[in-house]
Amino acid sequence: MYQYDLVVIGSGPAGRRAAIQAAKLEKRVLVVEQGRRVGGVSVHTGTIPSKTLRETALNLTGWRERGFYGRAYRVKQEISAEDLRRRLLITLDHEVEVLEHQFARNRVQQMRGRAQFVDPHTLEIAKSDGEMLRVTTASVLLAVGTRPYRPPHIPFDDEAVLDSDELLEIKRVPRSLIVVGAGVIGIEYATIFSALDTQVTVVEPRETMLDFIDKEIVEDFTYQLRDRNMKLIFGQTVESVEREPNGGKCRVTLKSGRSLQAEMVLFAAGRVGATDTLNLAAAGLEADNRGRLKVDPETFQTSVPHIYAAGDVVGFPSLASTSMEQGRIAARHAVGVPASEPPQYFPYGIYAVPEISTCGLSEEEVLQRGIPYETGIAHFRETSRGHIMGLDTGMLKMIFSLKTRRLLGVHIVGEGATELVHIGQAVLNLKGTVEYFVENTFNYPTLAEAYKIAGLDAWNRMGEGPKEAPVATAQPTDTGNTVSPQDMPLKPKKKAAS
Numbered sequence: 344m345y346q347y348d349l350v351v352i353g354s355g356p357a358g359r360r361a362a363i364q365a366a367k368l369e370k371r372v373l374v375v376e377q378g379r380r381v382g383g384v385s386v387h388t389g390t391i392p393s394k395t396l397r398e399t400a401l402n403l404t405g406w407r408e409r410g411f412y413g414r415a416y417r418v419k420q421e422i423s424a425e426d427l428r429r430r431l432l433i434t435l436d437h438e439v440e441v442l443e444h445q446f447a448r449n450r451v452q453q454m455r456g457r458a459q460f461v462d463p464h465t466l467e468i469a470k471s472d473g474e475m476l477r478v479t480t481a482s483v484l485l486a487v488g489t490r491p492y493r494p495p496h497i498p499f500d501d502e503a504v505l506d507s508d509e510l511l512e513i514k515r516v517p518r519s520l521i522v523v524g525a526g527v528i529g530i531e532y533a534t535i536f537s538a539l540d541t542q543v544t545v546v547e548p549r550e551t552m553l554d555f556i557d558k559e560i561v562e563d564f565t566y567q568l569r570d571r572n573m574k575l576i577f578g579q580t581v582e583s584v585e586r587e588p589n590g591g592k593c594r595v596t597l598k599s600g601r602s603l604q605a606e607m608v609l610f611a612a613g614r615v616g617a618t619d620t621l622n623l624a625a626a627g628l629e630a631d632n633r634g635r636l637k638v639d640p641e642t643f644q645t646s647v648p649h650i651y652a653a654g655d656v657v658g659f660p661s662l663a664s665t666s667m668e669q670g671r672i673a674a675r676h677a678v679g680v681p682a683s684e685p686p687q688y689f690p691y692g693i694y695a696v697p698e699i700s701t702c703g704l705s706e707e708e709v710l711q712r713g714i715p716y717e718t719g720i721a722h723f724r725e726t727s728r729g730h731i732m733g734l735d736t737g738m739l740k741m742i743f744s745l746k747t748r749r750l751l752g753v754h755i756v757g758e759g760a761t762e763l764v765h766i767g768q769a770v771l772n773l774k775g776t777v778e779y780f781v782e783n784t785f786n787y788p789t790l791a792e793a794y795k796i797a798g799l800d801a802w803n804r805m806g807e808g809p810k811e812a813p814v815a816t817a818q819p820t821d822t823g824n825t826v827s828p829q830d831m832p833l834k835p836k837k838k839a840a841s
């Protein structure tokens with residue numbers, strides 16, 4: 344008889360949701376967390392701190408009011424690192440308190456320490472006070488997440504050359520910042536610091552950024568960043584990073600020979616799975632070269648059936664939102680209770696300044712699948728709410744199938760995008776058509792009215808009934824067939840466990 348039904352390693356979104364789900368099913372659950380407090384990367388160094396920093400920066404700078412009062416408008420003239428940290432600490436305390444309470448209410452047992460496998464059903468836990476403990480369990484969920492990728496040639500110094508965890512501890516707001524890597528983390532922080540009037544330069548080895556987002560949205564976003572003097576350098580690789588002696592400036596030399604200078608460097612070139620200390624071999628498991636684990640995308644089982652993995656450690660999409668859902672499904676499966684499949688489309692929110700949010704297929708994906716389509720676009724400045732808020736930017740784009748008239752994708756850049764997207768997400772997953780937007784009444788004045796405007800924009804070109812569709816050039820799919828709109832695969836290819 345094992346001591347536990349499920350031992351969860353890691354208390355981030357995947358671990359937390361899994362543990363509570365199993366406890367609700369009256370199973371004996373233990374959560375092992377090596378950090379001082381529960382919550383994982385999401386609460387302590389990732390989602391919540393970065394979004395709190397964003398909110399504080401926008402509030403203290405008066406960013407949202409600048410449409411009315413001009414670019415020089417400020418709520419607080421001198422914004423210090425301490426101003427930014429104060430709100431962060433309060434938010435984190437609340438998050439941890441809520442989580443601790445959830446664990447207690449649901450009788451989830453907790454242990455502070457680092458877990459590793461002794462054999463496939465036994466874990467050894469090195470507690471922070473030096474004590475070693477062994478526990479046995481019927482199933483294990485690895486929800487260990489990731490940590491920043493730190494290559495040896497980058498001279499991280501905890502002060503001026505930083506990864507995204509260390510950025511939260513800065514003592515001063517830099518006047519200039521070089522961000523290496525235009526992934527989601529790099530772009531979110533780059534634009535937040537730009538809103539704080541830091542001169543920001545982004546260096547990205549690829550020719551483009553955020554390739555999974557609809558191109559038209561990324562173009563609008565890029566235009567906005569350049570318009571406020573952010574420097575975006577694509578297609579260039581960093582050769583070296585150095586710092587002048589005695590706390591001087593940082594110099595970033597690119598392979599092209601170009602040299603950049605700034606007070607701080609943020610290195611944000613991806614993350615690696617935190618699997619190296621788990622002694623995976625003792626459980627018969629192996630991680631890939633980025634520390635990630637392969638799982639069955641339906642059940643989240645690893646190659647050892649009673650050991651599950653969920654969250655960032657299994658790779659794409661690496662979101663707090665999807666990690667929670669993966670943890671819940673894994674826990675149900677682990678304790679023998681079936682879980683229904685998640686809906687076909689999940690939203691993606693990038694909390695840059697401005698926000699981007701998207702759900703469903705991009706125009707490039709629709710074209711690639713050979714689906715005849717029409718698009719509808721609305722600019723926030725066309726809405727009365729936009730006028731009231733002083734918005735001169737912001738755009739919502741929807742893509743509809745010409746044959747079925749169903750919504751295929753919604754893509755938004757601008758204020759409130761991460762909230763607004765859920766209207767499109769609901770219509771998409773409930774298989775709604777363009778008529779939903781044309782026939783329904785929206786609150787007025789709201790930014791959500793942009794849905795109506797974009798719906799009408801598409802409808803005006805689509806006409807009343809089904810149409811033959813000349814818009815997209817039908818391309819063979821990767822299966823070699825041409826996709827008919829009726830057969831359109833509503834489920835995006837599962838990338839979660841790749």
Ligand SMILES: Cc1cc2nc3c(=O)[nH]c(=O)nc-3n(C[C@H](O)[C@H](O)[C@H](O)COP(=O)(O)OP(=O)(O)OC[C@H]3O[C@@H](n4cnc5c(N)ncnc54)[C@H](O)[C@@H]3O)c2cc1C
Nearest residue numbers: 353355356357377383384385389458488654655661662663
């Ligand atoms: C800067 C940043 C911003 C982000 N913003 C967003 C956002 O806006 N929206 C969004 O949806 N997602 C965002 N994410 C992603 C989100 O944070 C992750 O998807 C999420 O945290 C993953 O959850 P997880 O459960 O896999 O593990 P994590 O949150 O990574 O937690 C893993 C936990 O496991 C513990 N652990 C690891 N190994 C062991 C061990 N051997 N023994 C015991 N404990 C162990 C760690 O200490 C850690 O607490 C962001 C990430 C970053 C870095």
Ligand SMILES: NC(=O)c1ccc[n+]([C@@H]2O[C@H](COP(=O)([O-])OP(=O)(O)OC[C@H]3O[C@@H](n4cnc5c(N)ncnc54)[C@H](O)[C@@H]3O)[C@@H](O)[C@H]2O)c1
Nearest residue numbers: 523524525526527528529611612613614660661692693694
């Ligand atoms: N709002 C959100 O939902 C949110 C926010 C932040 C992070 N996240 C998640 O966290 C995960 C990690 O984000 P990330 O930004 O660290 O990784 P990423 O993989 O999204 O981006 C890394 C970027 O760095 C570039 N790069 C890779 N190697 C490089 C090198 N040697 N030098 C310079 N640039 C290099 C890549 O081309 C890429 O553009 C993402 O998958 C994302 O889903 C989500």
